[in-house]
Amino acid sequence: MLSSFVLDKPSIMERLGDDEEIFSMMVAMFLDDVDNNCAALQAAVQATDAVQLQREAHTIKGLLATFSDDAGADLAFALEKQARAGEVAAGAAQVPALIARVQDVAGVLRRLSGR
Amino acid sequence: MHKVLIIDDSEINLTLIRALVLKLGECEPILFDMPLKALEWCRENAPDLVIVDYMMPEMDGLRFIAEFRQLPGRAEIPVLMITANDQKDVRYEALLGGANDFLTKPIDRLEFSARARNMLALRAGQKSLADRAAYLEEQVDARTKEIRERERELIFRISRAAEFRDPETGAHIQRMAHYSQIIARRMGLDEIRCKLILQAAPMHDVGKIGIPDHILLKPGRLTVEEFDVMKRHAELGHELLKDSGSEIMQTGAEIALTHHEKYDGSGYPNGLAGEAIPLFGRIVAVADVFDALTSERPYKKAWSLEDACRLLEEGRGSHFDPLCVSTFLGAWDEVLEVRQRFRDEAIPLT
Numbered sequence A: 001m002l003s004s005f006v007l008d009k010p011s012i013m014e015r016l017g018d019d020e021e022i023f024s025m026m027v028a029m030f031l032d033d034v035d036n037n038c039a040a041l042q043a044a045v046q047a048t049d050a051v052q053l054q055r056e057a058h059t060i061k062g063l064l065a066t067f068s069d070d071a072g073a074d075l076a077f078a079l080e081k082q083a084r085a086g087e088v089a090a091g092a093a094q095v096p097a098l099i100a101r102v103q104d105v106a107g108v109l110r111r112l113s114g115r
Numbered sequence B: 001m002h003k004v005l006i007i008d009d010s011e012i013n014l015t016l017i018r019a020l021v022l023k024l025g026e027c028e029p030i031l032f033d034m035p036l037k038a039l040e041w042c043r044e045n046a047p048d049l050v051i052v053d054y055m056m057p058e059m060d061g062l063r064f065i066a067e068f069r070q071l072p073g074r075a076e077i078p079v080l081m082i083t084a085n086d087q088k089d090v091r092y093e094a095l096l097g098g099a100n101d102f103l104t105k106p107i108d109r110l111e112f113s114a115r116a117r118n119m120l121a122l123r124a125g126q127k128s129l130a131d132r133a134a135y136l137e138e139q140v141d142a143r144t145k146e147i148r149e150r151e152r153e154l155i156f157r158i159s160r161a162a163e164f165r166d167p168e169t170g171a172h173i174q175r176m177a178h179y180s181q182i183i184a185r186r187m188g189l190d191e192i193r194c195k196l197i198l199q200a201a202p203m204h205d206v207g208k209i210g211i212p213d214h215i216l217l218k219p220g221r222l223t224v225e226e227f228d229v230m231k232r233h234a235e236l237g238h239e240l241l242k243d244s245g246s247e248i249m250q251t252g253a254e255i256a257l258t259h260h261e262k263y264d265g266s267g268y269p270n271g272l273a274g275e276a277i278p279l280f281g282r283i284v285a286v287a288d289v290f291d292a293l294t295s296e297r298p299y300k301k302a303w304s305l306e307d308a309c310r311l312l313e314e315g316r317g318s319h320f321d322p323l324c325v326s327t328f329l330g331a332w333d334e335v336l337e338v339r340q341r342f343r344d345e346a347i348p349l350t
Helices: A009-015 A020-046 A050-066 A070-084 A088-113 B011-024 B035-044 B061-070 B088-096 B109-164 B170-186 B191-203 B206-210 B224-241 B247-258 B279-294 B305-315 B322-330 B332-341
Strands: B002-007 B027-032 B049-053 B079-084 B101-105
Touching (some): A009 A020, A020 A088, A020 B011, A050 A070, A050 A088, A050 B011, A050 B101, A070 A088, B002 B011, B002 B035, B002 B109, B011 B027, B027 B035, B049 B061, B049 B109, B061 B079, B061 B088, B079 B088, B079 B109, B088 B101, B101 B109, B109 B170, B109 B191, B109 B206, B109 B247, B170 B191, B170 B322, B170 B332, B191 B247, B191 B279, B206 B224, B224 B247, B247 B279, B279 B322, B322 B332
Parallel strands (some): B049 B079, B079 B101
């Protein structure tokens, strides 16, 4: 079980060159897409589609890394590797935890942005 | 304005990279979420920088780069590939497969700006080198054209130098050169040879420069001795031109030497017969005689076209190469057109 997500905004801002405009845009896009991303992940599991599962896990890994969520990105990466190895059933077990993590991050970003 | 092509199936990444590209200044981002559509665009457009993600549906970044590099003129365009931190093997493969550099996700603005600027500087260098090469090529072409033009003018002046000592006119050399070209073209010679005979034929009588005035300008009939001296103009012309580095002059030398040879071997200076006479010599013989006959001179009236044609027919196989005669007479409309175009009026020197 991962500890709750804590936004490390200074590290993100350092990466984005202290550009508040870009940060706000990233947050907005993350929040806009979060439900779709989670749904796509679940759909890949239901379809036992290893390639799709790998791709969705990869996308989520990138999104979480964008917000400096290393623990969440590691979880997504573990799933990506399982899917690449064709272990869809084992990967499926990880999906609820990953979705919970994504929603956790989304909750923090929502509170921050007031959306 | 640099065209920066960005290919990533993730909308958030596309937006982020687009924003970062705009921050670079003087850049126009072009976005694609599908690599195949991006490749299609690249067939018609040349970006200045390509930023491509590794993991995408349809085709991954490595395949995209391979296909992009295959497109004409796209081998040198800088490509940055975006990979995740954990994809070290992919980065190596990308660098070996034609990527110039890579970016790791999550993207760091400082790193992005430095690498993208480096790639754009590389592209600017390539373009300026290409522009410089094109400029130099243009300059060389212009100079070459100028030199050719001077060569052409020089040949024309040399040809006219002989005429100043001879009653023949500038129009005569133009006509006989064009008649020669008509025959060459109708005989199926390639365009380079056809142009060569046009440029070289005017020098056929340049050796007359070396003939004493009392013989060259004698109004009456030449004695046998005088005619022997007159005949030397063929060899004199050859001597004058033969060692030139110019292909036109060398051809002029050959024509000067052989245009008075006759097909049956009774001509001069070497008494060559048949195909031992170089083709250009055989062609110019027909063109020169026809024009000399049909032109008015201080010492003779112009022959009628019919009489001149009859003489060519009668000389077929004895004086002239039969094929050259038939070819000339078979191109009668063109002959008349040249006759009309270059009438005996003053022809300017340039």
